[in-house]
Amino acid sequence: MLEQQLINGLTLGLIYALIAVGYTMVYGVIQLINFAHGEIYMLGAFFCVTFITAVGLPFYVAICMAMICCSLCGILLDIIAYRPLRKAPRLAALITAIGMSIFLQNLALIIWGSRSKPFPQMAVPGYLKEKALVMGDISLTWLQLFIFAVAISMMFGLFLIINKTRIGTAMRALSQNKTAAALMGINVNFVISFTFALGSAMGAVAGILVSVYYNTLYPTMGYTAGVKAFAAAVLGGIGSVPGAMVGGIVLGVAEALGAGYVSSLYRDGVAYAVMIAVIIFRPSGILGRSVIDKA
Amino acid sequence: MLEMWGVQAYYGNIQALKDISLSVQAGEIVTLIGANGAGKSTTLMTISSVVAVRAGSISFEGQDITKMSTDRVVGLGITQVPEGRMIFPALTVLENLRMGGYLRKDRDGLKEDEEHAFQLFPILKERRRQHGGTLSGGEQQMLAIARALMARPRLLLLDEPSLGLAPIVVENIFEVIAQINAEGTTILLVEQNAQMALQVAHRGYVLETGRVTMSGTSSELLADPKVREAYLGMD
Numbered sequence: 001m002l003e004q005q006l007i008n009g010l011t012l013g014l015i016y017a018l019i020a021v022g023y024t025m026v027y028g029v030i031q032l033i034n035f036a037h038g039e040i041y042m043l044g045a046f047f048c049v050t051f052i053t054a055v056g057l058p059f060y061v062a063i064c065m066a067m068i069c070c071s072l073c074g075i076l077l078d079i080i081a082y083r084p085l086r087k088a089p090r091l092a093a094l095i096t097a098i099g100m101s102i103f104l105q106n107l108a109l110i111i112w113g114s115r116s117k118p119f120p121q122m123a124v125p126g127y128l129k130e131k132a133l134v135m136g137d138i139s140l141t142w143l144q145l146f147i148f149a150v151a152i153s154m155m156f157g158l159f160l161i162i163n164k165t166r167i168g169t170a171m172r173a174l175s176q177n178k179t180a181a182a183l184m185g186i187n188v189n190f191v192i193s194f195t196f197a198l199g200s201a202m203g204a205v206a207g208i209l210v211s212v213y214y215n216t217l218y219p220t221m222g223y224t225a226g227v228k229a230f231a232a233a234v235l236g237g238i239g240s241v242p243g244a245m246v247g248g249i250v251l252g253v254a255e256a257l258g259a260g261y262v263s264s265l266y267r268d269g270v271a272y273a274v275m276i277a278v279i280i281f282r283p284s285g286i287l288g289r290s291v292i293d294k295a
Numbered sequence: 296m297l298e299m300w301g302v303q304a305y306y307g308n309i310q311a312l313k314d315i316s317l318s319v320q321a322g323e324i325v326t327l328i329g330a331n332g333a334g335k336s337t338t339l340m341t342i343s344s345v346v347a348v349r350a351g352s353i354s355f356e357g358q359d360i361t362k363m364s365t366d367r368v369v370g371l372g373i374t375q376v377p378e379g380r381m382i383f384p385a386l387t388v389l390e391n392l393r394m395g396g397y398l399r400k401d402r403d404g405l406k407e408d409e410e411h412a413f414q415l416f417p418i419l420k421e422r423r424r425q426h427g428g429t430l431s432g433g434e435q436q437m438l439a440i441a442r443a444l445m446a447r448p449r450l451l452l453l454d455e456p457s458l459g460l461a462p463i464v465v466e467n468i469f470e471v472i473a474q475i476n477a478e479g480t481t482i483l484l485v486e487q488n489a490q491m492a493l494q495v496a497h498r499g500y501v502l503e504t505g506r507v508t509m510s511g512t513s514s515e516l517l518a519d520p521k522v523r524e525a526y527l528g529m530d
Contacts, residue, residue, distance in 0.1 A: 166397070173383045173394050179345055180381035185369030185398040185446060 003138045005260040006253060011144050011213070013252020014151035018206035019229030020236065020244035021158060022199030028175035028239045029195050031090060035097040036077055037203055038226020039104035042219060044070045044204025045119075045211040046112055052123040059123045063208055067201040074200030075193045083189065101226070108219035116218035119211045128212075147209050154202055155245055161198070162241060171195055175239065224268070228255075231275040237285025246286055250274065296321045296481055297342070297373075297450055302351035303505075304341050311337040313505035315351070319450065319483050324476050326484040326492040326513075328526055329502035335485040336378050338502070339452045342483075343375045344368050355450070370398050374448035378455045378485075380439040384428025388419055391427050391438055395445030405445070412441035415471055433464035440471065444480075451475065453484045457491060469495050489526040493517050501526070 019041055026034045047069045051062035081100050085093045133140040162168040170191050174181040182188050210225065211217040228251065236247025251271050258270025278285060297319040304312040312334045319325045327335045340346040342353060344365045352361045360368055374395075383391050392412060396405045413420035416437040422430060427438060436456055443451060453472065457465040465488070473495055476482050486492035493499055493513040501509040501522060509522070516522050 166393075169386065169390055169394060170397065172386060172390075176383045176385055177381050180377065180383065181394070182345065182365040183343060183369065183375050183377060183381070184394045184442075185366045185374075186394070187364075187366045 001137065001260065005256045007138070007140055007144065008260075009253035009256030010249065011147050011252070012256060013249035014147060015206045015209055015213075015248075016225075016229050016232045016252050017245045017248025018151055018154065018202045018209075019225060020232040020248045021155070021241055022203045023230050023233040024236070024238055024241055024244040025171070025195050025199045027233070028241075029171060029192055030082065030086070030093075032082060032093050032097060033230065033238075034077075034082075034196075034199075035094075035226065035230075036081075036100035036104055037199065038222030038229070039101050039108070040070050040074055040077075040200045040222070041203040041207035041210075041225055041229075042108060042217070042222030043073060043104065044207030045217040045221065046108060046219075047204070048208045049117065049120060049211070049217060050112075052120050059125060062123070063205065066208060067204045070200040070204035071197035074196035074203075078193060078196045083192075101222075105219055105222065112219060114219060116216050119215050119217065121215070124212060143213060147213065150205060150209065154205060158198070158202065158241065167191065167194055228268075228271055231271060235275050235278050235285060237288025240285065240287045243285050243287035250286070296356060297483070298354045299338070299342070300352050302338070302341055302353060303349045304337055304346050305349055306337075306346075311346075311505055312341065315341075315502070315505070315507055317500050317507060317510070319481060321449075321481050322476075322479070323498060324472070324482040324484060324496040326486055326489075326496035326499040327502055328486060328489040328492055328499055328516075328522075330525075331487075332504070333502040334505040335502055336454050337505075339375055339377075339454050339483070339485055342368070342373060342452060366398070369446060372447075372449035373452065374443040374446045374450075375452040376439045376443045376454060376456065378458065380432075380435045382427035382430070382435045382438055382442075385426055387424050387426055388430070388438060389423045391442050392419075392445050395442035396447075398446065404447070408445055408447065412444060415444075415474070416441055433460050433468075436460060436464070436468060437471075440468070440475075444475065448480060450481045450483065453482060455485055455487060457486060457488045465491065489522070 022037045023034060026032060044066050047066035048062045051057045051065050057065060077100060081096050082093055085096060128143045128146055130142055131139050132142045132145050162171060170181065170186045173184065174186065174188060174191050178188065229248065232247035232251045233244045235251060236243025251274060254274045255267050255271045259267040299315055299317050302312055302315040303310065315334065315338055327338060329335055337346055341348050344363055348361050352359060354360060355371055355373060360371065383394065386394065392409055396408065399405055418434055419438055419441055422434065427435065430438060456468050469491055472482065484492055484496060493516055496513050498512050499516045500507050
């Protein structure tokens with residue numbers, strides 16, 4: 001029972017973590033909570049399904065195409081909605097983000113309709129549905145293992161990009177001092193676009209994984225997931241990428257345990273209770289920045 | 296090399312620069328001196344395109360850079376060491392240096408310049424894996440200068456390199472400034488410490504409330520009674 005809940009929690013947590021890194025990276029570079037990020041996640045699922053049903057692409061190819069499309073959406077979202085407000089008060093951009101969230105949700109409603117759809121099962125490779133491991137009353141599906149593998153390798157890839165590449169170092173530099181970054185010759189808008197693209201691609205994968213896992217997708221699915229992932233990012237320490245990963249996992253596990261041991265009705269309640277506790281007792285988050293800074 | 300004609304700039308509705316015209320020739324050290332709020336830092340920020348020019352123009356080696364973006368100005372060879380140093384606190388010393396050479400692709404040259412930076416400031420080599428934010432003020436200033444040199448600038452803009460540093464460190468920094476210039480980099484230096492600045496510079500401009508009110512060679516300015524009284528604390 002406990003093991004099963006931990007496995008379920010970890011699956012969910014890794015998905016939250018994939019979404020949460022998108023919030024935290026964008027916050028890091030432009031200090032904006034991109035509330036439309038949940039909608040990018042939703043679009044990821046819809047793009048993927050559309051590529052499968054309308055274009056007939058294979059599962060894995062459709063995932064890649066959906067990632068590319070979401071990256072472009074993320075870049076456009078920034079250029080159209082946020083870039084004109086770069087020098088405006090932060091509240092203006094925040095309200096715009098909420099507006100874009102509502103706009104994208106309704107755009108999806110118009111395009112794909114309000115009814116929830118199943119994920120096209122024929123497209124999902126058969127082995128993903130089989131049980132990988134059954135021990136007593138614990139079971140682990142290949143799909144869960146696939147989610148672990150994809151989420152962990154994407155996080156690892158992200159870690160390498162942020163810490164080992166030139167553009168990743170530029171992202172970190174930009175999040176620490178925008179003026180100084182520009183004075184180094186860093187094209188600030190390019191790095192911001194790159195950040196949106198990266199976060200959106202990861203969000204898209206999360207959306208696809210969830211829609212396969214629960215076999216359903218609907219235009220408002222980004223709302224709850226977005227809020228949860230935002231909570232995970234705050235939990236880990238907003239602006240910190242490892243924090244978002246840890247926050248996502250903690251939140252997912254807490255939620256699964258709450259649902260398993262208390263009542264599934266308290267599922268969301270437990271998630272928010274954890275977040276509230278962290279905000280009260282450790283406002284900078286689990287791995288929030290407390291850098292010694294004389295500069 | 297650098298020419299500014301009648302440059303005006305604003306922060307919101309407040310006019311910070313009213314009429315700045317100056318020039319820097321290749322190979323020179325030119326200094327801008329003046330009181331707080333005279334517009335010295337803003338002048339450097341307009342050259343780097345961080346602050347927008349409202350009227351007037353700036354050109355670098357005959358090319359108009361008035362409306363060019365900051366990264367393109369850096370690409371032309373103008374690098375700034377900003378006031379307050381603006382080290383990236385959570386990047387290591389080495390990463391800070393790498394960011395200084397962000398626009399360059401020549402790996403060998405970058406490696407060479409890294410070594411050169413460590414020769415100029417040996418303490419940075421010792422601290423190369425430490426975060427920038429853990430350095431002392433003087434070390435941060437050294438890092439800021441070393442970082443700017445990584446771009447191999449042709450014109451180096453230095454803003455208040457002596458600010459908040461112990462006198463012995465200030466002397467060290469000014470020796471390095473003279474050395475950088477001797478190696479062929481043109482320098483535009485903003486300083487509160489007019490005495491130090493005029494000793495190292497070839498020429499200077501005096502700024503008052505957003506205007507150039509006086510200019511001349513360093514020895515002329517050092518001898519001028521008004522400069523002596525207002526900026527050198529002598530009468």
